[in-house]
Amino acid sequence: MSEPFIRYVDLHKSFGDKVVLKGVNLDIGAGETVVVLGGSGTGKSVLLRHTMGLHAPDSGQVWVDGVEVTELGENELLDTRKKVGMLFQAGALFDSMSVYNNVAFALHEHTGWAEPKVAERVREVLSLVELEGVETLMPSDLSGGMRKRVALARAIALAPRAILYDEPTTGLDPITANTINQLIRSLQKRLGVTSIVVTHDIQSAFTVGDRIAFLSEGEIHFDGTVAEAKVSQEHELRNFLEGGGYG
Amino acid sequence: MTGILRQNLSELGRMVLLLWESIRQGLRRPFEWDLWMEQLFQLGVRSLTITNLTVLFTGMVLSLQTAYSLKTYGGETFVGDIVALSIVRELGPVLAALVVAGRVGAGITAELGTMAVTEQVDALRVLAASPVKKLVVPRVGALLVILPLITILAMAMGLFGGLLMAKYEVGQTSAFFMNHALGALTVEDIFSGVGKTVFFALFIGIIACYNGLHATGGADGVGKATTNTVVMGSISVIVSDFFLTKIFLMF
Numbered sequence: 311m312s313e314p315f316i317r318y319v320d321l322h323k324s325f326g327d328k329v330v331l332k333g334v335n336l337d338i339g340a341g342e343t344v345v346v347l348g349g350s351g352t353g354k355s356v357l358l359r360h361t362m363g364l365h366a367p368d369s370g371q372v373w374v375d376g377v378e379v380t381e382l383g384e385n386e387l388l389d390t391r392k393k394v395g396m397l398f399q400a401g402a403l404f405d406s407m408s409v410y411n412n413v414a415f416a417l418h419e420h421t422g423w424a425e426p427k428v429a430e431r432v433r434e435v436l437s438l439v440e441l442e443g444v445e446t447l448m449p450s451d452l453s454g455g456m457r458k459r460v461a462l463a464r465a466i467a468l469a470p471r472a473i474l475y476d477e478p479t480t481g482l483d484p485i486t487a488n489t490i491n492q493l494i495r496s497l498q499k500r501l502g503v504t505s506i507v508v509t510h511d512i513q514s515a516f517t518v519g520d521r522i523a524f525l526s527e528g529e530i531h532f533d534g535t536v537a538e539a540k541v542s543q544e545h546e547l548r549n550f551l552e553g554g555g556y557g
Numbered sequence: 558m559t560g561i562l563r564q565n566l567s568e569l570g571r572m573v574l575l576l577w578e579s580i581r582q583g584l585r586r587p588f589e590w591d592l593w594m595e596q597l598f599q600l601g602v603r604s605l606t607i608t609n610l611t612v613l614f615t616g617m618v619l620s621l622q623t624a625y626s627l628k629t630y631g632g633e634t635f636v637g638d639i640v641a642l643s644i645v646r647e648l649g650p651v652l653a654a655l656v657v658a659g660r661v662g663a664g665i666t667a668e669l670g671t672m673a674v675t676e677q678v679d680a681l682r683v684l685a686a687s688p689v690k691k692l693v694v695p696r697v698g699a700l701l702v703i704l705p706l707i708t709i710l711a712m713a714m715g716l717f718g719g720l721l722m723a724k725y726e727v728g729q730t731s732a733f734f735m736n737h738a739l740g741a742l743t744v745e746d747i748f749s750g751v752g753k754t755v756f757f758a759l760f761i762g763i764i765a766c767y768n769g770l771h772a773t774g775g776a777d778g779v780g781k782a783t784t785n786t787v788v789m790g791s792i793s794v795i796v797s798d799f800f801l802t803k804i805f806l807m808f
Contacts, residue, residue, distance in 0.1 A: 402680035
């Protein structure tokens with residue numbers, strides 16, 4: 311495996327009495343797409359949010375591009391956050407802003423570009439997610455699938471080196487979910503970014519992943535290629551796959 | 558009991574930290590004037606009708622009650638003095654602040670709370686922007702500017718209400734009422750009345766933003782946070798009014 315771009319070392323996290331992560335160790339190589347697979351409430355999103363400094367661990371470390379982010383304050387995290395884009399489960403588009411302003415947000419904040427150049431980049435990333443002519447629409451005018459695509463366009467606007475996907479296909483119909491899966495795959499190929507996809511959708515995991523990390527009860531129970539995952543006899547993973555009709 | 562006290566003190570501490578971070582971010586370039594202007598309109602201009610109506614009718618009822626009470630002692634001529642001092646020193650600022658705590662404070666918490674539970678606040682952080690600079694500074698800043706101005710206008714409306722009743726119910730002339738009203742007021746009275754609203758604006762703004770940013774648990778959580786803001790905002794205005802009045806009376 312190539313040099314890890316993102317690394318989780320013995321990560322522990324609890325919320326009150328509820329223990330969510332019990333010592334997660336996982337390396338994500340540069341340019342690799344790793345799917346963190348697991349049932350609901352197993353700590354997948356919590357793991358992802360640690361990468362962006364949205365949660366602070368009780369113990370353990372998270373490294374992004376050679377920097378230990380768990381040591382950083384809000385202001386020191388800005389550089390890491392510019393390097394890593396994140397797609398939230400429900401998109402988290404800014405309700406009060408048009409699609410254009412949502413996608414242009416990070417460009418306005420961090421590039422100092424003139425508006426024509428910003429507009430050009432907005433058009434470019436919207437076409438990457440196969441959307442055109444939606445710049446003037448408001449988030450409330452968009453369907454679930456379109457919202458995810460606009461959110462993805464916003465996440466890649468600054469040309470990040472890694473993209474984190476939090477349940478990208480949840481709440482979508484099978485056809486739209488498949489479109490999003492293909493989009494993740496094509497973005498990974500075209501942009502060559504490192505990707506972590508958190509999902510409980512087995513079909514999605516097998517479609518987009520180079521590697522599968524199976525998270526259950528706060529621990530990684532399996533870490534291997536998609537082909538290895540399909541034939542793995544690891545008890546927890548087997549149960550999960552059989553439960554999803556992949557036995 | 559000590560648990561509740563510790564929790565309240567801990568919340569108070571976090572609000573002070575939010576205030577400190579707001580000051581730091583507010584002094585940092587760029588100043589985001591467009592966000593300020595939007596909030597000045599949303600929080601200020603749209604509050605004018607309700608604050609003016611509240612203080613107008615309070616001035617009217619105060620004038621009526623004062624005239625009725627003083628009639629026994631033949632003191633009706635002092636209606637203008639009492640209405641002016643009550644409205645400018647106390648009722649104008651406190652009523653305007655209470656109305657703003659309800660209307661604006663609830664609005665801020667509901668908006669920021671919805672953003673928090675739909676991960677829009679996290680999205681701001683992930684896009685390497687500061688939620689304090691983008692959301693808190695323009696709202697608290699706009700409140701600091703607008704509440705004193707709203708209060709001055711509300712005071713004028715309160716005096717106008719008092720004048721209307723003095724003229725049509727008590728039988729005084731407008732000039733007589735205004736001579737007494739303006740004669741009773743000093744610059745210190747106006748300074749004390751308007752000065753308090755700067756502190757009220759700060760308390761309402763920080764409480765509303767804090768509750769919004771810390772809302773959890775979907776619509777139920779946003780509802781509870783909004784109720785909390787109205788209660789905490791109103792109590793902070795009423796309690797701090799006593800201490801601020803004591804302090805202003807020293808000068």
